[in-house]
Amino acid sequence: DGGITQSPKYLFRKEGQNVTLSCEQNLNHDAMYWYRQDPGQGLRLIYYSQIVNDFQKGDIAEGYSVSREKKESFPLTVTSAQKNPTAFYLCASSNGRLVDSGNTIYFGEGSWLTVV
């Protein structure tokens, strides 16, 4: 089936550790995104990538890093510099700009990260 796969679904991190969240898509989309969602809040953009080997910071990039070595993969690393990482993380992809007719954005099922 075509779609976006995020793993792991649930992850516990000790303070001071880096963790990496995986995001894989088989939709052949050029653009990929990472969003963070806190309880009772909307989604906030962490990083996005328009094409392989290129990515840009979103609104809340501090304490996070990404890579885009392959079109289908966009992993997110939550570093120890992120002071409040406990949240729900959503990966998404789109086939270009959403203002263009026929393009849409698809989300993965999300990953819950808890700091213990």
Added chain:
Amino acid sequence: GIQVEQSPPDLILQEGANSTLRCNFSDSVNNLQWFHQNPWGQLINLFYIPSGTKQNGRLSATTVATERYSLLYISSSQTTDSGVYFCAVDVTTGTASKLTFGTGTRLQVTL
């Protein structure tokens, strides 16, 4: 940056009732989308609606871009409609789209 406000923040309906959710945004946008997040966290796109009115079954949406608001109508609500409804506006740069989300309307439909 652009501000997106949704109302009401919470809504409880009895099955079969109708409702209207509102989204206000502070600046001109390229487009607006409505999403539904189910209780398990999955986000599904409902409408891509930069202007005008669209309908899909029991759901319809209207965006008045000149007045910077959009409305989502749910008719004959069902328990499966429960979840959080988000509107998101598009500030497009390059070949990717940067969506700014509102804080959502949490809907609970009861029997």
